[in-house]
Amino acid sequence: MAYDSDLSFNYFGPTKIVFGANAARDVDIEMGTLGGTRAVVVTDQGIIKAGLVDGITACLGGRCAGVFSDVPQDTGVEVVNAGAEFARKNGADIVVSVGGGSVIDTAKGMCILLTEGGTLRDFNGVQLLSRPQTPHMVIPTTAGTGSEVTNAAVIMDKEMGQKRLLVENFNVPRMAILDPKMTEKLPPLLTASTGMDAMTHAVEAVHSIPHEPLTDGLALHAIRLLYKYLPVCVENGSDLHARGQVQIAATMAGWAFGNAMVGIVHAMAHSIGAVAHVPHGIANGILLPDCMEFNLEDAADGYAMVAEALGVREKGMGDSDAAQAAIRAMREFTRKIGHPQKLSEMGVGGKDIEKAADMSLSDGSIVNNPRIVMDSAEVLEIFRKNM
Amino acid sequence: MPIKAMTQEWMDAYKAAIQADPEYKGLAKDWEGSVSLVVNPDPAKNVPEPIYLFMDYWHGDVGDFVVCDKEKADSAKFVMTGDYARWKQVAYKELDATKALLQGKLKMKGDLPYVVRNIKTVNKVIDILGRVDTLWPDDDHK
């Protein structure tokens, strides 16, 4: 693929990655490298029940400043405020999050409040911070969000009736420990849907307007790894090699979209998630192929690279044919991993998609989509195809 | 005759240019609320002090366009802050404002989704800004 001759970009990816089975046991040693002496562990009840936190608090020993586990599925302003208060009271100087997207985003919000004081409502905007925040180590228990390496967090503000988006380069996690053991117990559907979130990050990073060679490299290798190893994880969750490869892919895709951004698939998934509570990964997985179809003319060269990564570009295929082969392969892939195929399976109704189509146009992701979205009717059409 | 950037005369010219634009009124019909721009000082480029600019936009009409103090700037619905050199890049369209926000080259206090929904209006006023014949503080003073 050709890049503009006046290509210019910023790539930002300051997170240290520690990878390996049982790497989470190094949490105490690793926190010392960040200057941390007392760690507050942020997690949720489900993860505690799954037995994933005990080992970590045991390793931390006297350096554990307490466990904050009141994090719901979709975190909110008051959760972050309570978490920060808890951490402050217990004298924490580093935050260790053990969980998926909601837990990681809660911890991101807490880091800001621990450093700057105040409440989250004081930070309504983009890139408002001007100094490094309380260090944050992430131990992901899903492989998908990529949040362990991004500068963004989404936090619900019930009082204002809207989600707050924090985008802060000074608040990117300092370290992520990718331990395949932490995702071993993830059930097949959650494995498939969080994996499709990662796949969507990678594909969207390739088609998005600000994509560049670094993000393309990361995204395309993430696609290769996911295509090969995600079905293995769905089939046999305890295959730690495959689990590890999928974790690495999710983090690479996180770096890719954290810099190149995402597009229409995420705009739609965020909206249908807000309107009808469709889980993020499932919405992405369902919508991805038809959104690629929508973007086909404007992103054929990018999708042709995706086809190469998937191994479906045949000799003599032009970009457009290769792009179509990529879309076919992506549809087939979602079936192979047992991913839901229609939004109606998720209880979504006709009114929901109308509302979500309208909302999609004010989602930050839509401005990065390669095909300019003129009005909500175009988005509604894609939703309809997936009902 | 170019006008000195970020002066009241320049703000008046900018306001007049927006009012004279045939497409602006229609594009901005949904936009409500004031925007202020904060220009960080850069003594090496002849900007010794911070500069605060306040602009009031209301459903396709334009109200106050003034050089102001920090307090007034902070009262705007959206407050955008950046180094002088960045703002000049934005005016010359060398730097895309949304991209600059996400990369941390500009800061913004305010509701991002609202800006995204009205991105065409934002791009339009930046477009118009580029048309104001401007003498920048670090341009050669002939």
Ligand SMILES: [Fe+2]
């Ligand atoms: Fe996502």
